[in-house]
Amino acid sequence: MKTNWIPRVYALGLAAALAGCGGGEAPPAPAEPAAPAEPAAPAEPAAPAEPAAAGGEQPMSPQLQAVLPNIPAEFKDKVNPKSGDAAAIEKGKQTYMTVCASCHGEAGKGDGPAAVALTPKPASFHAKPHLTPGQRFWVLKNGIAGTGMSAFGAAMSDDDVWSVLAFADTFQQGGAPAGGVTGESH
Numbered sequence: 026m027k028t029n030w031i032p033r034v035y036a037l038g039l040a041a042a043l044a045g046c047g048g049g050e051a052p053p054a055p056a057e058p059a060a061p062a063e064p065a066a067p068a069e070p071a072a073p074a075e076p077a078a079a080g081g082e083q084p085m086s087p088q089l090q091a092v093l094p095n096i097p098a099e100f101k102d103k104v105n106p107k108s109g110d111a112a113a114i115e116k117g118k119q120t121y122m123t124v125c126a127s128c129h130g131e132a133g134k135g136d137g138p139a140a141v142a143l144t145p146k147p148a149s150f151h152a153k154p155h156l157t158p159g160q161r162f163w164v165l166k167n168g169i170a171g172t173g174m175s176a177f178g179a180a181m182s183d184d185d186v187w188s189v190l191a192f193a194d195t196f197q198q199g200g201a202p203a204g205g206v207t208g209e210s211h
């Protein structure tokens with residue numbers, strides 16, 4: 026019975042996605058059934074709500090590993106056109122607090138209220154990034170199949186995606202981007 030974790034993991038993810046984002050785009054099929062090379066299932070249903078690592082390394086989920094090859098090479102070196110743009114970052118912050126914080130946490134630590142039910146956990150923006158800015162852009166547009174991270178491509182313009190990512194980058198930089206935007210008020 027070494028494969029019996031798959032449906033359970035999937036059921037958890039699905040329930041979480043439904044609970045977490047009001048029934049957005051629940052992935053219709055389990056991600057690559059053949060996938061995991063690791064013997065250890067990533068989801069320990071018994072392990073409750075541990076927030077993703079607040080800093081340092083966080084392991085890459087099998088689901089993210091599975092989508093990596095789908096990200097077209099041209100995204101790898103894309104530069105965020107909104108990086109350091111204070112007005113865009115402020116707008117991105119509003120999007121982030123409205124759309125992303127429930128999972129990724131208001132402080133970007135991957136510990137928003139909806140994270141409790143999610144496996145894998147939402148990424149912490151304080152940890153070493155798995156993805157380049159351009160790859161993050163693609164993930165925002167297309168989602169990560171089999172996780173709570175749904176596709177925002179239909180809901181957000183390119184500018185909105187770059188802006189919210191520029192804001193998310195400020196967590197990595199200590200929360201106070203160069204344009205004088207602070208995390209305290211707006």
Ligand code: HEC
Nearest residue numbers: 045046086088089125128146147148155156161172173174
């Ligand atoms: C319903 C919960 C949920 C919402 C809402 C959500 N995410 Fe996610 N997000 C996740 C989960 C879960 C993962 C981790 C998936 C994995 O590790 O395979 C993730 C992963 C990511 C990643 C990949 C990070 C990495 O390097 O591993 C980025 C970037 C990201 N989210 C940004 C956002 C942004 C920006 C928003 C708001 C527009 C958002 N997410 C909204 C759950 C969510």
